[in-house]
Amino acid sequence: MTDLEQQALERIEKRRRRPVRFADDTITMAHGAGGKATQALVAGMIAPAFADATLAELDDGARIELGDTELVLTTDSFVVRPLRFPGGSIGALAVNGTVNDLAVCGARPTALAVALVLEEGLDANVLSGEIDAMAAAARVAGVRLVTGDTKVVERGKADGMYVTTTGVGMLDRRAALARRDLRPGDRILLSGPVGDHGTAILLARGELDLEADVVSDTAPLWPVADALLGAAGSELRAMRDATRGGVATVLNELAAAAGVGIVVDEAAVPVRPAVQGACEILGIDPMYVANEGRLVAVVAPSVADAALDAVRALPAGSGAALIGRVGDEPAGMVLVRTAFGGTRIMDMLVGDPLPRIC
Amino acid sequence: MKFVDEFRDPELARSVAAEIATQVEPGRRYKIMEVCGGHTHAIYKHGIEDYLPASIELVHGPGCPVCVIPMGRVDDGIAIAEESGVIFTCFGDMMRVPGSTGSLLDAKARGADVRFVYSPLDALKIARDHPERQVVFYAIGFETTAPSTALTLMRARAEGVANFSVMCNHVTIIPPLKALLESPDLRLDAFIGPGHVSTVIGCRPYEFIPATCGQPVVVAGFEPLDVLQAILMIMRQLREGRARVENQYGRVVSWEGNPRALWAIEDVFELRPFFEWRGLGFISQSALKLREDYAEFDAERRFAVPGVRVADPKACQCGEVLKGVIKPWECKVFGTACTPETPIGTCMVSSEGACAAYYSFGRFARSAARTGADR
Structure with missing residues (x-):
């Protein structure tokens, strides 16, 4: 390697380590895609304004101490189009998305608040179908829906309906999650095949003239989190649900937060053949495609096999796999050993050509 | 799989x-x-x-079709996209290519109706579904994609889809190689x-x-x-010590090519006298435009486009990168002013561009020895 190349590589690394800045003139779809632009918006503009230590963690949910108990609080908005898609709908997504943010923080979901923004002209049957879907999803997830709000906006001002859910749960006593304390040798566990949700939505939009039997993986993740806490206890270092930006983005965030390197074994990553096929045709890497019922966990090597067995014993976790490990180098980066036998970087998603998916 | x-x-x-x-x-x-x-x-x-x-x-x-589009042509596309009532369609990668006043994605954020499609036929379908709107397809690519644009135009003419047009930026592979x-x-x-x-x-x-x-x-x-x-x-x-053309891709490529596809290109397009390539400058007879028979579907005739040539940014060395004279990291702005988030040159825009590919995938492979990471 020449000195020039070495210098260029160092420039890139220096740049990567710089604090993110938000410098755009307008909001574009990239700011909602979950990748670098989203990170710049959240970490560069929003978080600094509040100067709050808990917010600055930018975790999936926030831990709040109330007397002797520790609560976890989170919120999420859902703007998916189409409203219904194979395997789910916006109502189910709105419940599962929020309970999953609680679950990966180590909290059993307790209660939800829901806010609906409805567009003038929305078919009442569609709305009642989504309310039923929410109720059914809440039953499955074992969470109560206890308060809410409804607003209506003029035709053309919303895409049928938008849903925001806010959830609260109690931190599980077994949880000792420490996202910043990943250690070399730790293993990366993935709870099931990647890319189902994003691919299902993309195909359901019917704009691509592509048909495949793919259904969304939207599902509550507390049972998986519960099993992991049971099997790994305090040796469970971190959990993230791999929604927007996919598993690749979550791994990058984990590597960056802990200042460690993560190496993924591409051949070990479970992907359904139909998803793999659709992604091949569309030129998309399934590792960047959104999931709504998959989590990534980091566990100590001594409990990795037990954790995997525990997750696999669940119906929702039968496709789980250990897909990689934590190393020292290169700090803050994710590498892939390709199935072909080469090595490459798995970077954060930059732009996202895919439309709203969650 | x-x-x-x-x-x-x-x-x-x-x-x-x-x-x-x-x-x-x-x-x-x-x-x-x-x-x-x-x-x-x-x-x-x-x-x-x-x-x-x-x-x-x-x-x-x-050979990255997105990377070779000059800024002036992006500006022309944005000018059409920002006309009222226009639905502007293009391939996803094209949306991030910077012109002199931003990209199509920026135009979209300002209010233009810019949509990405995977096929020109999808654009034609949008035109059929929205007869009250003007639907423009921004066609890019080598002989690979030109036949699908040609067939789409044939179909548009046969069906009389009058609100559909194409802004043609198709290029040919042999002239830049020469x-x-x-x-x-x-x-x-x-x-x-x-x-x-x-x-x-x-x-x-x-x-x-x-x-x-x-x-x-x-x-x-x-x-x-x-x-x-x-x-x-x-x-x-x-x-x-031999030098000849050999075909490794025999399962798809034949020696004489695809005569029907070539016929479609020939029927719909003709060579432009010259075309500007990003980084490579003007190359004669290196691009296609719609034949007179298809003039009514030519977006450049249907809409007023500025047609102003915009020089490549001075600091950008995409031309040398495209010619293989320098490697991406030898460019003065690589990794500093020019990154995948803020691309200056088109080599950084498309994931197929040499600079973007090196930036996101390649640099570790080449620096593995340096970092001594787990191999």
């Missing part, structure tokens, strides 16, 4: 790599250009360079020929390269084993 995994088999890769190593002459260095952006992407995505001896260097060529071969600072030993383009034009058009310049050309597919095998075929030619 069936029909894909077979071409990504690491066992086979190791044996092909061993065979490549036996062809290397001690002390000799090899520069092989992969003409096509699809190959660049495959090389980085699968880590193909990890299998090559240090004496073989892959040089990324001008221009490359004529540039005095170029030192290449061989070419990996573009697979997709060759499905249309065949292998014969490359025969001038070995005949007049003495370099082997091997047309290759896009799976990692395709690329490795093509490199082996090239190394064998170099070792034996």
Whole structure:
């Protein structure tokens, strides 16, 4: 390697380590895609304004101490189009998305608040179908829906309906999650095949003239989190649900937060053949495609096999796999050993050509 | 996945790599250009360079259709997209290419109705579904995508879809290759020929390269084993002192190409006298425009476009990168002013662009020795 190349590589690394800045003139779809632009918006503009230590963690949910108990609080908005898609709908997504943010923080979901923004002209049957879907999803997830709000906006001002859910749960006593304390040798566990949700939505939009039997993986993740806490206890270092930006983005965030390197074994990553096929045709890497019922966990090597067995014993976790490990180098980066036998970087998603998916 | 995994088999890769190593002459260095952006992407995505001896260097060529579009043409597209009532359609990668006042994505954020499609037929469908709107397809690509644009135009005319038009930026592969071969600072030993383009034009058009310049050309597919095998075929030619056009991608590419696709191109398009290529400058008879018969579907006639030439940013060395004269990291702005989030040159925009591919995939592979990471 020449000195020039070495210098260029160092420039890139220096740049990567710089604090993110938000410098755009307008909001574009990239700011909602979950990748670098989203990170710049959240970490560069929003978080600094509040100067709050808990917010600055930018975790999936926030831990709040109330007397002797520790609560976890989170919120999420859902703007998916189409409203219904194979395997789910916006109502189910709105419940599962929020309970999953609680679950990966180590909290059993307790209660939800829901806010609906409805567009003038929305078919009442569609709305009642989504309310039923929410109720059914809440039953499955074992969470109560206890308060809410409804607003209506003029035709053309919303895409049928938008849903925001806010959830609260109690931190599980077994949880000792420490996202910043990943250690070399730790293993990366993935709870099931990647890319189902994003691919299902993309195909359901019917704009691509592509048909495949793919259904969304939207599902509550507390049972998986519960099993992991049971099997790994305090040796469970971190959990993230791999929604927007996919598993690749979550791994990058984990590597960056802990200042460690993560190496993924591409051949070990479970992907359904139909998803793999659709992604091949569309030129998309399934590792960047959104999931709504998959989590990534980091566990100590001594409990990795037990954790995997525990997750696999669940119906929702039968496709789980250990897909990689934590190393020292290169700090803050994710590498892939390709199935072909080469090595490459798995970077954060930059732009996202895919439309709203969650 | 069936029909894909077979071409990504690491066992086979190791044996092909061993065979490549036996062809290397001690002390000799090899520069092989992969003409096509699809190959660049495959090389980085699968880590193909990890299998090559240090004496073989892959040089990324001008075959990324998004990367070669000059800023002025992006500005023209944005001008059309911002006309009221227009639905502007293009391939996803094209939306991020910067013009002089931002990209199509920026125009979309300002209110223009810009949509990405995977096929020009999707754009035609949008036109049928919205007869009250003007629907424009921003056509880019080499002979690979030109036939699908041609067939779409044929169908639009047959069906009388009057609100559909095409802004044509199709380019042809042979003229830039000739221009490359004529540039005095170029030192290449061989070419990996573009697979997709060759499905249309065949292998014969490359025969001038070995005949007049003495370099082997091997047309290759896009799976990692395709690329490795093509490199082996090239190394064998170099070792034996031969130079000819060979076809590694026989399962898709025929020697004479696809006559029906060529006929469709011929029927709808004609050569422009000249066209500006980003980084390479003006190249004569290197691009296509709609024939007079299809003038009514020509967006450049239907709408007033500025048609102003915008010089490439001074600091940007995309031209040298496209010619393979410098590597991405040798560019003055690479990784500083020019990054995938804020691309200056088009090589950084498309994931097939040499700079973006190096930035996101390649740099670790090449720096592995430095970091000493787990291999």
